[in-house]
Amino acid sequence: MNSSILRQLKKVAGKDAVLDRLEDRRLYEYDGGIDRSVPGAVVFGLNAEQISRVMRFANANKIPVVPRGAGTGLSGGAIAEKEAIVLSTARMNKILEIDIPNQRAVVQPGVVNLELSNATVKYGFYYAPDPSSQKACTIGGNVAENSGGPHTLALGVTVNHVTGLEVVLPNGRIVELGGKTQDCCGLDLTGFFVGSEGTLGVTTEITVRLTKLPEAVATLLAIYDTVEDAANTVVAITQSGITPAALEMLDGWLLRAVEAAVHAGYPEDAAGVLLIELEGMKEVVKEQAEAVRAVCMQQKARDVKRAKDEAQRQALWLGRKTAFGAVGRVSPSYYTQDGVIPRTKVPATLAEIGRISQKYGLQIGNVFHAGDGNLHPLILFDARDPKQTADSRKASHEIMDFVLKLGGSITGEHGVGSEKIDLMPFMFTEDDLNTMVRLRNVFNPDSLLNPHKIIPETRMCREITGPLPKAKVEPVQGVPV
Amino acid sequence: MTTLAIPTSLDRDLAAIVGDTHVTQDHTEINGITPALSVSPASPEEIAAILRLANERDLVVAPSGEFTRQQVGGIPERIDVLLRTERLNQIRNYDPGDLTVSVGAGIRLADVQSALGEHQQWLPYDPPHQKTASIGGLLATAAFGPLKSGFGGLRDFCIGIQFVSGEGTIAKGGGRVVKNVAGYDLMKLMIGSYGSLAVITGANFKVFPRPRQTRTFVCSLSSLKDAIAFRNQVLRSPLTPICVELVSSRALEYLCDPPVAHDPGEYVPTKPVSAPSTEWQLAVRVSGSDNVLARCRKELGSPVVRELEGDSESEFWSWVSQFEFSVLDRHRNAMIVYAHSTIQNVEAVAQALERSALDYNFFPAMLGRVATGNLVLAFLPLPVDPPAAMQYANCASAFRALLPAGCSAMVTQCPKEAKAYFDVWGSTPTDIELMRGVKRALDPKKILNRGRFIV
Numbered sequence: 033m034n035s036s037i038l039r040q041l042k043k044v045a046g047k048d049a050v051l052d053r054l055e056d057r058r059l060y061e062y063d064g065g066i067d068r069s070v071p072g073a074v075v076f077g078l079n080a081e082q083i084s085r086v087m088r089f090a091n092a093n094k095i096p097v098v099p100r101g102a103g104t105g106l107s108g109g110a111i112a113e114k115e116a117i118v119l120s121t122a123r124m125n126k127i128l129e130i131d132i133p134n135q136r137a138v139v140q141p142g143v144v145n146l147e148l149s150n151a152t153v154k155y156g157f158y159y160a161p162d163p164s165s166q167k168a169c170t171i172g173g174n175v176a177e178n179s180g181g182p183h184t185l186a187l188g189v190t191v192n193h194v195t196g197l198e199v200v201l202p203n204g205r206i207v208e209l210g211g212k213t214q215d216c217c218g219l220d221l222t223g224f225f226v227g228s229e230g231t232l233g234v235t236t237e238i239t240v241r242l243t244k245l246p247e248a249v250a251t252l253l254a255i256y257d258t259v260e261d262a263a264n265t266v267v268a269i270t271q272s273g274i275t276p277a278a279l280e281m282l283d284g285w286l287l288r289a290v291e292a293a294v295h296a297g298y299p300e301d302a303a304g305v306l307l308i309e310l311e312g313m314k315e316v317v318k319e320q321a322e323a324v325r326a327v328c329m330q331q332k333a334r335d336v337k338r339a340k341d342e343a344q345r346q347a348l349w350l351g352r353k354t355a356f357g358a359v360g361r362v363s364p365s366y367y368t369q370d371g372v373i374p375r376t377k378v379p380a381t382l383a384e385i386g387r388i389s390q391k392y393g394l395q396i397g398n399v400f401h402a403g404d405g406n407l408h409p410l411i412l413f414d415a416r417d418p419k420q421t422a423d424s425r426k427a428s429h430e431i432m433d434f435v436l437k438l439g440g441s442i443t444g445e446h447g448v449g450s451e452k453i454d455l456m457p458f459m460f461t462e463d464d465l466n467t468m469v470r471l472r473n474v475f476n477p478d479s480l481l482n483p484h485k486i487i488p489e490t491r492m493c494r495e496i497t498g499p500l501p502k503a504k505v506e507p508v509q510g511v512p513v
Numbered sequence: 514m515t516t517l518a519i520p521t522s523l524d525r526d527l528a529a530i531v532g533d534t535h536v537t538q539d540h541t542e543i544n545g546i547t548p549a550l551s552v553s554p555a556s557p558e559e560i561a562a563i564l565r566l567a568n569e570r571d572l573v574v575a576p577s578g579e580f581t582r583q584q585v586g587g588i589p590e591r592i593d594v595l596l597r598t599e600r601l602n603q604i605r606n607y608d609p610g611d612l613t614v615s616v617g618a619g620i621r622l623a624d625v626q627s628a629l630g631e632h633q634q635w636l637p638y639d640p641p642h643q644k645t646a647s648i649g650g651l652l653a654t655a656a657f658g659p660l661k662s663g664f665g666g667l668r669d670f671c672i673g674i675q676f677v678s679g680e681g682t683i684a685k686g687g688g689r690v691v692k693n694v695a696g697y698d699l700m701k702l703m704i705g706s707y708g709s710l711a712v713i714t715g716a717n718f719k720v721f722p723r724p725r726q727t728r729t730f731v732c733s734l735s736s737l738k739d740a741i742a743f744r745n746q747v748l749r750s751p752l753t754p755i756c757v758e759l760v761s762s763r764a765l766e767y768l769c770d771p772p773v774a775h776d777p778g779e780y781v782p783t784k785p786v787s788a789p790s791t792e793w794q795l796a797v798r799v800s801g802s803d804n805v806l807a808r809c810r811k812e813l814g815s816p817v818v819r820e821l822e823g824d825s826e827s828e829f830w831s832w833v834s835q836f837e838f839s840v841l842d843r844h845r846n847a848m849i850v851y852a853h854s855t856i857q858n859v860e861a862v863a864q865a866l867e868r869s870a871l872d873y874n875f876f877p878a879m880l881g882r883v884a885t886g887n888l889v890l891a892f893l894p895l896p897v898d899p900p901a902a903m904q905y906a907n908c909a910s911a912f913r914a915l916l917p918a919g920c921s922a923m924v925t926q927c928p929k930e931a932k933a934y935f936d937v938w939g940s941t942p943t944d945i946e947l948m949r950g951v952k953r954a955l956d957p958k959k960i961l962n963r964g965r966f967i968v
Contacts, residue, residue, distance in 0.1 A: 133745070134855040156749075178694045191698065192669050196942070207944035214885045215655070215853045217664070217921040217941040218967045219710075219948045223668055223701025227694050247751035271610055273633065273722035313751050315804045372690040376610035404692045441693040448695055459688065459695055467684040467955070468697045476951035479941075486696065 033115060037093060041073060041117070044089045049076040049123075053185075057292035060118045063103045063110045064165070065451050066367075071098065071112035077124045077141075080198060080206050080236040083119065087234070087481075089382070090117055090206035096483050097202070098228040099139065101173025104165040106370070107449030108471045109177065109229045109485060116483075119234060121172045127151055128237065135242045136195070136212050141235045143174020145179075148240070157242040160187040163445070164353040172235050178227030180445035182352065184277040185403040187243065189445065191226040195243035196239030199225065199232075200482040212239055224471075229447050230482040232475035246277075246311035251339040251348055252319040254306040254328040255299050259283055259386075259398075262304035263379035265331040266402040269308070270375050272327055274320050278309040279403030280352050283382075286359070286397035286410070287351070293358035296351025297344065302334065306402065307352055356410070363395070367424055370452075371435035372444040375405045381434065385409050388430050392423040406444035407435070448486045456488050523570070526843050527552050527594070530562045539595055541580065544588045544929045548575060548595035555600045557675065557683045557714045563596060564712065567960045574960050576708040578619065578650030581642035582640075585654060585925045586707055588932050590964035598649045601714055604628055606689070607840040613689055615673065615717040618649025635723040637664035637755070640832050651711045652919045655705030658834040659798075662884040663755030664721070667704050673717030674700045679710060679956020690739035691719045702951065707968035710955040719802045724800030729826045730809060732795045732816035740793035741860045743816060744883050747797060748856070754884070756798035758833055759859065762790040763791040763878035764891070768832040778945075795883075798830070836880055840891045841926060848875070848905055849926035850912065859883050865915035866890050873908035874898055905931035913939055925939065 042050045051057060060093040061070040073097075077083045090097045095454040098112035099451055100120045103401040106266070112118045123247035124140035127148060128158040131137065132155045137148060149158040162181035169179070175197070182449055187193075196210040210222035256262040262281055269279060282290065282305050287298040298305055306328070310320045324337045351358075359366050373381050382398065389396040409431055413424040432442060432455060441456040442448070456465060465487050472479070473489070526535045531554050539551030554560045567574050572593035577583055579599070579662055601617035604625065609632035622636070623644045629635050639658035644725060650656075652674070656668045666671070673687035685866065686699025703713055734740040740759055747757060761766065795816070799809045818914055821829050830837065836944075837849045854862045870877035870892050874891070881888030892908060894900050900908075905927050913922050926936040945967070953967040 061840065069767045135748075137853070178698070180692060180694075186524060186690070188665070188669060189692065189694075191701070192665065207947060209943050209947075211919045211942040213853045213919060213921065215887060217853070217923045217938050218707055218945070219951060220655075220668060220701045220941050221943050221947055221951070223704075224698055226701075228696050270612060273725070275722070303651075309886065312753055313801075313805060313808065315808055316753075316801055319802055319804070372688075372692050374611040374690060376608060398919075401692070405690055406692050417934060424640045439689045441593070441688045441690050441695050443695050443696055444692040452695070456696065460685070461683075463682050463697070464684045464686070465683060466687075467678060467699070468576065469700070470954040471697060472698075474947060476953050 035096070037211055037227070038073060041075065041086070041089065042084045045075045045082060046078065048294045049082070050074070056368035060100065060103070060120070063105045063108060065106045065108040065449065067108040067111040067450055069111050069113055071118040071126070072115045074118045074120060077119055077121045077234065077236070078123060080200055083234055083236060084206055086117070086119065087200055091203055091480060093385040094478070095481065096480050098482050099234045101145070101170035101176070102168045104169040104433045104460050105173060105177060105300070107443070107447040107451040109447050109449035109482070111450060121170065121234070122321060124236065126205060131212070131245055132157060132242070134212060136239055137242055137487065138237060138239050139171055141170060141175070141238060143171050143243055145169050145171055145174060149319045152242055153245065156245050158245055159193070159240060161190045161193055162187065164356070171238055171240065175226050175235050176228065177445070177447045180401070180406070182280050182401060183399065185279055186275050193241045194222060194226050194238060195241060197222055197225055197235050200234045200236055200479070202233070202476045206236070209240070220403050229449060229486050231472055231485055233481070236383045248314035248317040249309065249345070250317045251345045252308040252321065253298070253337045254308060254333045254349060255302045255335045255337070256304045256332070257302070257334050259304040259382055260379055261332040262306055263382050265306060265328050265333065266378050267376050268327050269324060270333050270403070271321060274323060276308050276324065277311040278307065280307040281305070281398070281400040281402035282307070282352065282355065283398040285395060286355060286399050289397065290351045290358045294348050294354050298351055307348055312450040321509055352399070353392050359397060359410050359412070363416040363511050365410045365413055367413070367428055368408050368484055369428060369431060370443045370446040371407045371432060371440055373405045373407065373435055373438045373440040375440045378402055378405060381407065381438070386429060388427050392427045394420065394424055394427055396427070401444070404444070405440070449486055453486065454487045456486070514535045515952050519599035523572070524550055526566055527563065530559050530566070539563050541595070543575065543583050543592060544932065546589045546592050548592040550593070551595040552596060553597045553600050556746055556922035557677055560596065560712050560714060561583040561681045561683050564596065564677055564679065564960065567594060568680055568958050571958065575962055576649070576653070577662070577710040578647030578965060579621065579645050581646040582650060582654045582656060586965040587937055587965060588929060589739060589962065594778060596712060598712070598714070605715065610768065612720050613672065613713065614689065614720055615689060617715045618652070618713045619647050622646050622648055622651060622809045629720055630723070632947060633723050634720045635719055636670065638667065639830060641835050641838055643831070643834065648716060651712050652704050653706060653708045657887060659756040659758050659830055659882060661887055662757045663753070668701055669839045670719050671700045671716055672719050673716040674703050674713060676703055676713045680958070681959045687717065689717050707966040709968060710960060710961065711950060712961070714834055723753070726802070727798055727800040727826065728806045728809070728815045729796055729798045729821040729829060730813050731814060731819040731821065733818040734793050734795060734816060736791050737793055737860060737863055740795055743795055747795070747813070748884060752799065752809055752812055754797045754799050756796065756830065757882065757884040758796040758880060758884040760794045760796060760833070760880040761878055763865070763876060764791045764836060764880045765794060767836055767878070768829065770832065788804055789929045796829070807918065833880060837889055837891065837926065840878065840893065844893050846894045846899060846925060846928050847926065848908070850890040850892070850909070850922050851888055852888045852916070852920060852922045854885070854888065854917070854920040856886050858920055859888065859923065861917045862888055862920060865912055869908055869915055874900060874903055875908060902928065902931040903934055906935035909935055941967070
């Protein structure tokens with residue numbers, strides 16, 4: 033980025049809000065995904081007015097801007113090309129209002145997801161969407177990605193919990209979308225904005241719903257001797273009329289990797305486990321826990337254990353939420369997917385993944401949000417071996433082919449970003465994509481905000497990933513994780 | 514009102530797209546406007562052809578389902594083609610094991626529910642006219658019912674949508690799986706767009722296991738203040754009701770079949786006049802086992818005056834859902850307002866209704882989903898002194914002026930003569946310029962529902 037532009041940018045954004053030295057910019061070359069690119073400059077957003085000035089400046093000089101939260105995204109959404117400005121909302125980290133009687137909170141985009149639950153738990157409320165990176169990821173980033181998490185099975189993803197936004201558009205205009213009320217008159221642009229992956233505007237204020245803490249929680253660990261039995265249980269639970277708060281599955285290989293890393297209390301000799309959580313009134317939880325246990329045993333579970341206390345429960349969840357990190361310990365590189373399949377197809381898909389794993393001689397670990405059919409197969413390989421690298425890519429494509437054949441989706445919660453952009457034509461027609469481009473142009477006419485994301489312009493190939501960013505916030509007692 | 518002269522070849526051209534038998538003269542009136550022609554296409558391709566024709570000839574098209582909410586909104590500029598989705602009435606895919614269903618826009622909600630019911634599943638969705646309303650119409654108008662308290666609205670369970678945009682492009686958003694972030698969320702854009710952006714041709718939903726047992730506890734409170742305090746107590750309790758409905762005493766008169774409403778204009782000098790009732794009811798519906806119901810009974814305590822179950826329970830909730838139309842059946846000239854407020858502003862909205870209605874010679878009645886703040890308000894006219902058109906406009910403005918900041922109030926029903934004098938949609942916190950941009954992007958020539966919606 034040339035020095036005159038940088039000088040002007042510092043004047044517009046504030047001197048302390050701009051990073052331009054290479055060593056500083058390097059910290060912003062990656063996110064949780066696989067792409068790397070050092071941006072031209074990093075600007076810290078401080079408030080809507082300052083962001084508006086930066087956007088007007090960038091717009092006038094045709095400089096691309098890429099919004100960024102904590103950089104935990106898994107699809108390259110926060111990666112900027114070398115002439116672009118990364119606009120970080122990390123310093124806008126204030127909880128502006130906690131309004132318990134109306135079950136709302138108003139936050140700045142840089143507030144860390146778990147921090148909001150930590151701040152509201154004393155009133156008996158929490159913020160329900162719980163991505164595995166919730167100790168680090170920001171609510172602004174969650175809004176951009178429409179993030180999910182294990183507990184979204186019963187409670188919904190980010191879009192079901194956001195009622196209002198303040199947004200700065202690429203032309204610098206500051207707009208309101210929605211507010212504190214559940215609904216309002218006119219088009220639901222709030223809902224449309226959530227999940228737009230930073231291509232429509234930069235959020236500067238977010239109004240979210242807070243959820244009442246459940247009276248009781250039961251966390252069950254169902255242990256299986258075959259993966260098929262575990263997969264069949266998922267289908268059987270769904271059909272039993274019970275919607276657990278969370279229904280997660282880890283296969284044997286993965287739970288051994290997790291056990292080696294964090295000692296969550298998973299049985300190392302099992303072929304697979306289901307982590308099932310039930311919550312609500314204590315009568316409901318008691319009945320459902322019994323019913324679910326019966327379904328598991330019917331589906332040939334070896335054993336069903338119930339977390340005896342909060343510490344055991346936290347340990348079980350720690351295992352699930354650090355699964356990706358645990359894999360990082362045992363394999364030089366891995367590639368994960370985020371496909372979603374109809375729930376009845378979980379057994380068939382697992383069998384297919386097993387077949388693909390054997391075909392290429394690559395270990396594939398499976399950790400699923402099984403309850404809603406959201407797969408995260410982890411393909412392990414050594415990036416230094418060109419054959420393995422090529423095979424991992426082929427295996428990945430074969431899995432995705434299978435997902436698409438079942439009428440599934442290429443991404444359940446990680447977003448398209450740049451990583452899955454070349455898969456979009458497999459789900460959407462040219463006309464579908466053109467319609468999306470037209471709508472993007474309403475907000476972002478020159479595609480200067482987060483260009484080359486979501487909607488394909490060129491073909492790209494991607495692989496290799498690294499460890500997740502370190503946790504910034506520790507959970508406090510009583511906050512659901 | 515008149516309709517514009519149509520080029521004589523139009524019916525021929527439309528017939529070439531959909532076949533002779535599917536182009537008719539329809540005399541259904543929409544806010545005083547009679548469509549010139551009515552056409553029933555059988556596929557998205559036919560709809561695209563119709564819309565392209567409309568773009569070429571600058572014809573105004575009104576998409577329509579089963580006419581349950583067609584009168585909502587402003588007066589259409591004109592309607593050259595009424596586009597009916599009634600032939601898109603298939604269940605295209607339903608796998609009970611996956612708990613997802615995908616249907617054509619023209620299918621009736623009741624038909625979807627009965628297919629789901631065979632597998633003890635349902636859409637937890639009970640808008641007005643649930644027996645006749647079409648899925649497309651319900652999506653377009655973002656209709657909702659009492660179950661919104663516990664399950665959210667269409668935006669929470671519509672997982673995919675198919676449509677033909679105003680300029681005639683067949684497109685879709687979302688998919689058939691319950692979790693999906695690929696591409697923009699076009700479901701949210703279409704839900705509540707009142708047919709102003711596109712013609713919805715189909716949608717996919719996640720469905721839910723039907724509760725095996727529900728019970729409704731009707732609680733009686735002696736004032737609005739007490740009712741709100743009790744509502745707060747319910748919201749703070751561990752209970753997880755599927756409906757939390759506040760009903761004013763006058764609204765209660767419409768929750769039966771036929772309504773036994775006291776005619777507001779009834780005046781019998783010899784009859785002793787009793788003071789108006791100040792009773793408010795809070796109806797709390799819960800699902801669960803006998804143990805769960807027993808716990809609810811205990812937690813709710815002494816305000817419970819009635820328990821409803823079985824047929825009488827479902828009948829009660831269908832009356833609640835149908836409230837606004839029961840009012841309109843009895844008072845053709847009533848004004849119905851949907852108010853969206855925060856949870857704690859419900860009381861202020863009720864007070865605003867009371868004050869503005871009485872100031873303008875209406876009687877107030879209201880009910881609503883008070884766990885979420887979605888309220889249905891009725892302004893009942895006095896037959897002895899029928900309101901003038903301007904009176905609706907003045908009353909609506911007075912009501913809106915009394916609302917706390919952040920609330921929005923749209924007038925969903927009022928005499929069409931009154932609509933000329935005010936904006937039925939009212940204000941919204943959401944940026945209007947962006948809404949207009951979205952309209953231009955999908956329907957640049959404004960051929961869809963011109964004059965009806967906010968954009």
